[in-house]
Amino acid sequence: SSLLNMEVTRLLHITLLITLLLYFCQAYNYETYFYKQKVDHFSFADPDTFNLRYLINDDFWDGNGGPIFFYAGNEGDITLFADNTGFMWDIAPEFNALVIFAEHRYYGVSLPYGNDSFTKLKYTGYLTSEQALADYVELITYLKSAIDGAKNSTVVAFGGSYGGMLAAWFRMKYPHVVQGAIASSAPILQFTDITPCEDFGKLVTADFSKESPECANVIRNSWAAIDSVTRNEAGLAWLTQAWSLCKPLKTPQDITSLKNYLVNVWTNLAMVDYPYPANFLAPLPAYPIKVVCSHLTEANNDPKPLLEEVFQGLTVYFNYTGDSKCLDINQQADSRLDDYGWDFQACTEMVMPFCYNGVEDFFEPAPWDFKSFAQTCYQTWGVYPRPFMAVHMYGGKDISAASNIVFTNGLLDPWSTGGVLWNVSETVVSLIIPEGAHHLDLRGSNPDDPPSVIQARMIEKTHIQNWIDEYSARYDE
């Protein structure tokens, strides 16, 4: 019996190893190309052009009218999304699909003005979702004409998060280019006057308090504990050492940065609370919130022991691999997710109001202060936000005229609070994945997938097939 136990333990270890190998080392196969794009698709005042990167795989494609699976790249290096969108790779063979991942302008290597792209507004100003979608229109139109056998191919857009927003909007704005869209965890309602700003933080908190109310309370109490400990030099030194910080804490600004880091860590954990080890924002174990919360057990501790608990939890996030020498609060997530570009987008078109009250959520209270937000944006980028731009452009909640979109939302995912959670029409549907985190359905299939995501993917495939059948029928006469 103890031998059997050892065997089981060994087997479990081997299984874990294989799982890790599969999900950390999984590499999908694609070729890299560039397509020359206009910097401005909507006007003629600026004649500049640049090269947009895209990845392509035709291993599964039938070469004769088979569909094109098109990932609408979002805020990061496109290889990150190619590596984390296993669903497209999983189903490409059965659909005989051509797989394309297009990089979003101003991310990865698709920088319209190279290293100067973020140096002045004249260069940065063309970073908008409208321009990005127009890039995709031009790219797809070109590819359909340039690739033999692709002329009549159905195009299905895929995207997760902001990429899901793009996929949905792509179908809404350019239905002649994209015949249907899988919009996973796409918070198209996370805008001013649509979704209450406190909903997001409440859901992050719920993900932790569901593990244990104590866990959430540790985090809720941590803010005051940090303030109390870091009131003097000795405390700053203590926390630097206790949390293995790469850079010593010195100024009040450092404390603000530390807290911002924590806000992002707890939020990221809620986003990637996947049922198996994964490496999307960071390498993490299965159900990372459960693992984190296993360390956050005593909310009534004094500040120092409380912060020591918190550090045990943080370690799960920043050092699951054991390779991190220190905690770098400037490294919130995979470096392929480019915060610089997103900061500009959030400061211009993608103004998403968030607020916290510390009661219904475990964050430090922070109202949504648009005025000060706008000032910061102006100081940083020389531009004032247009908080209603996206709603005016894309319609906000009024998407009743759209067709052929599947919105999917995991209820663990805080972004689901800004998602479309109702069926809009027969062809614009919403799939709820109660056990799902951020775009779980777009990830590759996994033995530990909950039934709800397996079911969601089946329904997504049915819709995709319908779009293909509908579009192909045009050319079947």
Next chain:
Amino acid sequence: SSLLNMEVTRLLHITLLITLLLYFCQAYNYETYFYKQKVDHFSFADPDTFNLRYLINDDFWDGNGGPIFFYAGNEGDITLFADNTGFMWDIAPEFNALVIFAEHRYYGVSLPYGNDSFTKLKYTGYLTSEQALADYVELITYLKSAIDGAKNSTVVAFGGSYGGMLAAWFRMKYPHVVQGAIASSAPILQFTDITPCEDFGKLVTADFSKESPECANVIRNSWAAIDSVTRNEAGLAWLTQAWSLCKPLKTPQDITSLKNYLVNVWTNLAMVDYPYPANFLAPLPAYPIKVVCSHLTEANNDPKPLLEEVFQGLTVYFNYTGDSKCLDINQQADSRLDDYGWDFQACTEMVMPFCYNGVEDFFEPAPWDFKSFAQTCYQTWGVYPRPFMAVHMYGGKDISAASNIVFTNGLLDPWSTGGVLWNVSETVVSLIIPEGAHHLDLRGSNPDDPPSVIQARMIEKTHIQNWIDEYSARYDE
């Protein structure tokens, strides 16, 4: 009996006088406002703003949720369209509608850079349909929030010609802003690789040869006659005098300009061959082609008598009022139609290929030569055309995902060759007006309207009512 004849003649004269008064002097009543617009709605590189003019009439509006009838201004001073879109004014009372006419940027007084607007590409480059539609989005959104009782108003877009294209595209791109569109004589298919370039000229010709084949032949023979007569100084002087030209003919360039003028006159006559006197492009009698052709009867005449015939026909166009002292070949139509702006649009996004062969049409043979066209555009504006931009943006023939659009086309109108002449779906329909010229249905009702346009307007009203009912139902709970 001769007394009775005199009476009838007097009565006819009085009727004519009243008709003229009604249709030349009709003035609709509106107030003029301006709304501050961003020069660039799609990017953040250019922070400039300008004032867009719009006209508004609330005489018929119920002030409480009644619909907004919104004219999507096209290439001209908006007052021209307000004065020539009687249909909106005619039906506003029964719908209790708020009537709005918005001026297209770069036309009328809505010049983003004032007198400099056409001086360099940096200023002119924002003259595109996409930017114009975004102006309308911002204007309507603002008005719905600013006007008490308009918050839940259904918005119906109206437009004729390029304005009709805008109305249709407005509904396609911004269905959350516009609940339906009346797109009259909207040649959304008049683009490269969609509609054969010769169709337009063939239909112009058919309008004349239907009156009499001889009439069309006079025009067909006029080009060679002009060449033959103007070979020497004496001939140039003769034609200058015979045609009462304001500026004497001197150079070959003058001959080219004269011929261009003629091409435009015959084309314009085909466009405005209305069944009653009207003043859209020029003051004209009822069925002006019939009147013109009554003078063009001898196609086999020698050059000079042939050109004298032609001049009799031209007189109908340029001097129906009898007020013109001379024929100004630089004044093709109502000066409120601004050719300068349209020339830029035609050179950039609205590239519409036309060609003539002189056999199936009565024009001088002229192939569609994109290369030379593009060169001319570059010389004039410093920009190369994007012939596929509009098709990529709006879908060309593939508008199957659209909803709530009524396309109307008169079969006398040469632009109908680039129009949508089939029912796309239950809610995207095409109405054919066999006796109709260019957007006849958008004109005010007239005792001489053919039954087909009366019928078309009734169907348009039914669709408008459906859109209102459908949208209002959202707020009826």
